[in-house]
Amino acid sequence: MTLLEGLTPVAPTGLFTVAWLMIAIPLLSAGLLLVLGKMTNSFGHYVATLAPIASFAIAAVLFADLLGRPEAQRTVDASLYTWVKTGSWTIDVGFLIDPLSILFALLITGVGSLIHVYSIGYMAHDPGRRRFFAYLNLFIAAMLTLVLADNYAVLFVGWEGVGLASYLLISFWQHKPTAATAGKKAFVVNRVGDLGLTMAIFTMLAMFGSSSFTAVNEGAQHLTPTWATLLGLLLLLGACGKSAQVPLQSWLLDAMEGPTPVSALIHAATMVTAGVYLVVRSHAVYAETPAASLAVAIVGTVTLLAGAWIGTSKDDIKKVLAGSTMSQIGYMMLAAGIGPVAYPFAIFHLLTHGFFKANMFLGAGSVMHGMHDDVNMRHYGALAKPMKITYYTFLMGYLAIIGTPFFSGFYSKDSIIEAAWEKQPVLGALALIAAGITAFYMTRLMIMTFWSRERWQEGVHPHESPAVMWVPLVLLAIPSVVAGMVMNSWIGGWLAPAVGGEVPEHASWVPTITPVGLVTLAVVIAGVAVSYLVFGRKAIPAEVPYTRNILTIAGRHDLYGDAFNEAVFMAPGQALTKAVVAIDEGVVDGAVRGSGTLTVGLGAGLRTLQNGYVRSYGLTMIVGVIIVGLALVIGRLV
Amino acid sequence: MNPSYYVILAAILFTIGIVGFLVRKNALVVFMSVELMLNSCNLLFVTFSRVWGNLAGQAMSFFVMVVAAAEVVVGLSIIVMIYRARRSASVDNASLLKF
Amino acid sequence: MTLVPLVTGAEVAYWICGPIMILAAVAMVLFRKAVYSALSLALVMVNLAIIYASQDASFLFVVQIIVYTGAVMMLFLFVVMLVGVDVSESLVEKIKGHTIASVLAGVGLFILLAVALGRGLVTGAVGVEAANAKFGGNVQGLAALLFGPYVLAFEATSALLITAAVGAMVLAHGERLSPKLDQKARAAARIEDFVTNGVHPGPRPNSGVYARHNAIASPALLPDGTVSEESVSAVLVRRSGLADADSLVAPAKAAFASLDAVQGDSEEDR
């Protein structure tokens, strides 16, 4: 099988032996910043920014090395040391550098570096800047651990590590109760997903005696169908949590409480796509179980619709983008669920999305920077003029996400829709519709933010952000435009060995014209047009307009995801907690105290015999003597 | 003479001593009851000394007397002390040994 | 020396002394007055001595009379005198059912003793004549035992007696429970009382002295003419109430008034 060939790792040589430095550098930097504390206040952010750049450099060199290798030798397994060894299980801390993980590493360190630079400007006046950069570095380290790990257990370390970093960063402004709550929610919901991943790892250990990708890939074909499906579903649960897929989507919108660079890095470009990575990484498992694959595809489709739906009705610019992120990840999941054909597309879209969404989030941050941290789009309008660079870079992202031909999103998204259309027509159709909705809500965002008339609040004077912020925007806008063209011809072949996919036939930067592609384009144009008709022709009200539109109301309430969680999990959970506490104090400890009270009562009863009268004691003694004597006499008699 | 007569007599005296010890409240009388019991035991010692033809019983009886004398001396002085402190020789008044 | 029986016929002794002892013992329990009880007990003991004698225990016979009846019982009587001959017991039984229970317990114990001892009894007795004769007499025989096998116990009893004697002295010796207050301490306490409770530290005012009355029941008058309640003992006030000061002063006032009248007249005369 060609599928397995690529996964026979070769031993590391040269720079590959120090691949772990990619992780160690940011980790060390984070540790220094946190441990040394205020001492590093003045220069900490520079150190922290250099760390991911250094990692990026290493990743780039490794990437170049891999490019120069023959296909069979592109998978390098650099084992560091034995982490856990117990019984028959051995789990090594090892890093797998293969075509898939190196792309991720580049994305993470590349986008991460840009966002670090951006944050220097964005967080310039925040008293907690040092801490912020430390957390960002921690995140980079964890995320790299996640994607570079050569086994699921180490992957899980990174998986939870990014969860922690995400928690810390979402609730970075912890003095705001909403931020603290959002952070906690993100962590807890993620933990639910992690439950799936841990159980998947348990299954692997129980089934294969190992959690390494190699062993799992080899062993997967021996799985019984039931276990294969279960394993697939458990992995999906993990992916849902991290990637904010229905039903574990609710945390992502709240996560926008965090500083905007965080939203860009973690909640758009990198961490939330970890679920897609997980599914693609586990391709061997899904190859054995059509049912679980279908479940992945369905979850993806439902999320992509739900995210788009939410995106249409929000006024908070970051929440629109968050909804859009959900939706785009839904596309990736859909692709991952379709099977080997679409795995490269999932990763492809992941990368392009990483660029354009990070670009847009940072753009949104730039807008907020100019608008006194106001996130309500109803207070924006006509920002194209005062914020030229932000506007143009954002426009690139916009064109990319809606799938304008020759922009990056066009290649990746269309491929997914086409692949879906071929394998799962129903899901394909839904994905197609969602493409229209995407165009609709993104156009709405553009209209409300950059075009239309100004609705600025009093005292707000929009201005362009400093260079340290717009340079990253420009640097991200470039791949948003060209990444598709550059990679379209290449990525399928590059990834095929790592993800077990087949090399696609049509692979050139010139898009092949297919009926589905044309229809998609038409739907997108229709979406833009409808949006213009609805929002572009009349003034946008500065207040939230009253509506009877059920769809809009549901969208504004995040499709009642929180209400559902509240009703189904929180309320019964709180009741259960209260019940347990009451039982503990009343019944369990009550029984203990009851036995104590009983003893005390018995003692109180018996102590009345101690009435203090010597004569009474004497009588007791005599009775005792009689009893003992009687016993002796009877003993003698018998 | 049959020793069992003496035994019965001793038992009767002992029982009277017990009852006196239990029902009387005057510490002195209680004390006397105790003496009565001791004496009844002495009677038994003497009786059994004769039964077995062994003087050890009488020696025991002698020891009992010595101990009783010592006990009476100390006991009576305690009673006197209690009387001084409480102006009463009733055993019921000294009822602090309780819960 | 041959033993001369003091009482001839143990049975005679038994049947005379036995009932007397029982009656006297019961009487001891029943007498209300401790003196009578003590005397009853003495009677029991004397009779017991006789029974000892009838059982060939001549040494114990003597000891019983001299030590027990003579010394111990006299000690009892002394204490009875000290504690109060006429102190009679309260008849109220504080413990419910105690008397009945005690009597029942006594009966139970008696039956038990009777049964238990009855089973171990032998009908015949060896008699101590032989044992007495071995060392030449009852006293000699006992002495051989006491200074032979039981010498340690005997010595121990001597220690016991000494201890008891010392103990009795220590206990009977009255001791102050608190150190004696000297004048200084009392003065300090008085001032302390004044500071904390506001009690006047000085002596109380004397009783009032009137023209016709100077009894301690008559209250004094304060400079402003009001009555000082302090000046009369609280007991007297409680018994008969405070004497009316006005009526006490009245005769004097009347006398002054009449004097004034007389003086007025004489001035007028002038």
Added chain:
Amino acid sequence: MLLTILALVPFVGGLVVWFLRGATSRYVGIGVALATFALSVVVAAQHLGGANLSEHHLWIKAFGAYYALGLDGMGLLMVLLTTVLVPVVLLAEPADETGRWGAHVKVALVLILESLSLYVFLATDVLLFYLFFEATLIPMYFLIAGWGGAKRAKAAVKFLLFSLAGGLVMLFSVIGVGVSYASQGAPSYLLEDLAKLNVTPSVEMLLFIGFFVAFAVKAPMVPVHTWLPDTAEQATPGTSTLLVGILDKIGTFGMIRFCLGLFPDASRLATPVIVVLALISILYGALAAIGQKNLLRLVAFTSVSHFGFMVLGIFALTTQSISGSIFYMLNHGFSTAALFLVVGYLAKRRGSVQISDFGGVFGKAPVLAGLLLLGGLASLSLPGMGSFVGEFLVLAGTWSRYPVIAAIAATGMVLAALYILIMYQRTMTGPVTEQTEKHITTDASWLERLAVAPVIVLLLLTGFFPKPVLDQTDQTAKQTMTTMNISDPVPAAGKEGK
């Protein structure tokens, strides 16, 4: 001789400290504790170097009781846990003159407690073990009763009664074991001899239950856990650290060494019941922790949950789960120590441990908040922390035998996130409240940081490099599996499968 010296050094030190006064007593106490730690490192080095350190002297001939000490992997780890935590606690808690007795007495009691605990972990004679098992109650009772909250006397009595009740049941079994063995030949209480004990299944089950009940009270399992929250609430955080960190470990330690080691058949029979009990402990403790209003009680309930994990791992009877359990025992000691001590720092400032009395502490004391979060993260078993490796191995091992049980137990991870993060949110985050502004005036002092630092460092070290520790736990786990005559489930679909 080395083991005896190790165990006696803190005892002698404790007696000396008893007669010292003032600050000297504390310094000498810390010195003794550090010396003991150094000695334990020497012991560890010797043991790992292959030296046989065990000691063996006849003690009571009639019973066959020996003064026998020895080390195995688990024992070594417990010894190290003890010798690490004691100096940390002594360092973290300032001289407490508010107690019933002078501060020097407390230091002395802690040292004596250390000595007795070391004996418990070192004893290889059942009677000797029992002796010290009960003896640890004495200093602990006075530590609880002497220092802490207003109702500490009551809590101390509750602790004592529970422990004594458990110990009494165990005494029956200890006697039973000795008598049964003596009826087969020369009497002996040596562990190695008793392992050869041959009794009828019903007798074995009774003896097993006797031991298990005592250990279940120690390692507080639902429903005999209620003494722990009350005690933790009233005792000082340092005392609670020692109690939960060291003394409670005797429970799980004993389960492995005595329940599994002496009664393999009975253990196997009892497994279904105990596994379910452990499961109940995990969920019940976690749920109760979520509902607590008092920080110390909360930490206590988290421990109930964590001990549930340990017991589950022990009775899942796989090498990995037992190994994980022992590993978890070690790390749970560190993580609870971190939590208790930081809560202690907070309580010292605020004068209260009610969650509602805090709020926004991060704004005033970020380092304190950070330390609490680190402790909390260790408690919720975040990867990278040692406790994760333990919990992971317990669950993974359990899964290989009882997937459903492990799946239910794994929800404890979510609940752990809830109880830690809700607590953290309510106390540390949000706007700085008036009360916080007034009371939390200083951040963690250098001494306070220094005291918690070793614990945190050890958590991270064991999290990233658990193998040296796992080698030790594995030794005990494998030995236990051999004694039990039971083998790990074979991977169903591995390369070996087909």
